[in-house]
Amino acid sequence: MTAGAAPVLLATGLLREARILAGPGVTVVAGGGDHARLEAALDRLAPGARGILSIGIAGALAPGLRPGDWVVADNGTDPGWATRLAALLPGARSGPILGMEAMVAEAAGKAALHRETGALAVDMESHVAARVARRHNLPFAAARAISDAADRSLPPAARVGMRPDGGMDLPAVLRDLARDPRQIPALIRTGWEAERGFRALLRGRDRLGPGLAAP
Structure with a gap:
């Protein structure tokens, strides 16, 4: 990317993703599952961007x-x-990525969405980022590292762990575990598998370099 070029606007979900992705040539927005806040932030920053990339797990x-x-x-x-x-x-596999308003946590729900849409993966930001890119006539792309396989159902404690700012809501997780400690093994497995997604995100960020291959 040449000096002084406009940054690429990155849409992601978690603060941890944002920290991994931060660097030269990009501006990162973590949605935290709050779609209205994410869209407003992207709209505000889009006029100074060269493109919008939805990226994360x-x-x-x-x-x-x-x-x-x-x-x-x-x-x-x-x-x-x-x-x-x-x-x-x-x-990398190329194919549709589906953006949804709510987390898709059950394996049965993932299978149904795959049958209905043909999408390879699902996140909570790509549809918002694409909408903002169209509105501002900006190039759009999406690249996602898998954190949970299609045949995995996320335990309830994993579903309540994101704050609206994209941070970790540890008290909510602990409260859910206290209600049902039997989910602890599944939560540990989910954490290890998500860690593989985060590591892939870091490696991918390094391979793409400043500007993340944007036009």
Whole structure:
């Protein structure tokens, strides 16, 4: 990216993702599951951006995708940007990424969405980022590292762990564990698998470099 070029606007969910992605040539917004706040922030920053990229971790909808795998969206994205992302991210699969208003936590729900839409992965930011990009006539792309496989159901404690600012709501997690300690093994497994997604995100960020392969 040349000196003085406009930054790429990154849409993600968690503060941890934002910390991983922060660096030269980008401005990161963590939505924290608050779609209205995410959209308002992206709208405010879009006039000074060269493109919008939805990037972070995601749940798999397609069988065969495992934690740490990459999916690059081919639905409604800038073709050149998507091609560069797929070439640079190791082993990336190209296909639709579905953005949803609510977390898709049950394996049965993931399977149903895959049958209905053909999407490979699901997140909570890509649809918002795409909408803002269209409104501002900016290039859009989406790339997501898988954190939970299609056949995994997230334990209830994992579903309450995100604050609206994208941080970790540890008290909410502990309260849920106190109500049902039997979910502790599943929560530990979920944490380890999510860690593989975060590590893949870090490696991918380094491979893409400043500007994250944007036009």
